[in-house]
Amino acid sequence: xxxxxxxxxxxxxxxxxxxxxxxxxxxxxxxxxxxxxxxxxxxxxxxxxxxxxxxxxxxxxxxxxxxxxxxxxxxxxxxxxxxxxxxxxxxxxxxxxxxxxxxxxxxxxxxxxxxxxxxxxxxxxxxxxxxxxxxxxxxxxxxxxxxxxxxxxxxxxxxxxxxxxxxxxxxxxxxxxxxxxxxxxxxxxxxxxxxxxxxxxxxxxxxxxxxxxxxxxxxxxxxxxxxxxxxxxxxxxxxxxxxxxxxx
Numbered sequence: 414x415x416x417x418x419x420x421x422x423x424x425x426x427x428x429x430x431x432x433x434x435x436x437x438x439x440x441x442x443x444x445x446x447x448x449x450x451x452x453x454x455x456x457x458x459x460x461x462x463x464x465x466x467x468x469x470x471x472x473x474x475x476x477x478x479x480x481x482x483x484x485x486x487x488x489x490x491x492x493x494x495x496x497x498x499x500x501x502x503x504x505x506x507x508x509x510x511x512x513x514x515x516x517x518x519x520x521x522x523x524x525x526x527x528x529x530x531x532x533x534x535x536x537x538x539x540x541x542x543x544x545x546x547x548x549x550x551x552x553x554x555x556x557x558x559x560x561x562x563x564x565x566x567x568x569x570x571x572x573x574x575x576x577x578x579x580x581x582x583x584x585x586x587x588x589x590x591x592x593x594x595x596x597x598x599x600x601x602x603x604x605x606x607x608x609x610x611x612x613x614x615x616x617x618x619x620x621x622x623x624x625x626x627x628x629x630x631x632x633x634x635x636x637x638x639x640x641x642x643x644x645x646x647x648x649x650x651x652x653x654x655x656x657x658x659x660x661x
Contacts, residue, residue, distance in 0.1 A: 486525025
């Protein structure tokens with residue numbers, strides 16, 4: 414039996430930061446005591462828009478695998494592993510494997526739009542590893558166009574990113590006007606964020622910044638009346654290790 418969660422932007426956690434310089438809407442916010450929206454091996458997901466340039470000061474991370482996807486603008490990143498400021502421009506992906514511990518800061522430039530997503534890679538293993546940091550440019554990712562759909566594959570088996578989190582794949586789909594069928598695997602969860610445009614999925618209207626989670630689903634009927642861009646994460650319905658939210 415298929416299952417769907419649909420969160421419109423106004424139903425997500427919306428948080429202004431640094432006096433409103435940044436605004437984040439969070440499809441998966443940080444867990445609160447006694448309550449969590451984390452699932453599979455996704456722990457946290459934020460969409461940030463920068464109205465002004467501002468900086469997250471130096472702060473620590475451990476264990477998590479943290480990915481930043483820059484869709485517009487740029488970010489300048491510093492951490493105690495690389496010890497330099499590194500620019501990250503539109504189309505690029507930043508990967509921090511926090512391991513046994515790392516501190517970093519991020520200067521986000523006015524006009525930037527990005528995702529930051531935290532994955533739980535199995536703390537019993539990740540906490541025993543040294544922290545690492547790497548950037549990936551957009552031309553490193555496989556791209557293809559088939560039957561009106563442009564696909565950009567960020568994470569996949571044998572892709573450029575050497576990631577630790579079990580069973581995840583990430584892609585961005587750009588649809589031209591038309592009708593499509595997207596095949597899914599029922600043993601996985603599909604988490605989708607509409608970056609741009611409008612569409613209908615199984616006759617349900619989806620607006621820009623809507624967030625959807627599909628589980629126990631084998632296919633989706635998609636209807637696009639104008640160009641639309643969908644960000645998709647595939648993750649396992651069952652995780653074979655004890656997750657952070659279960660351990661702590």
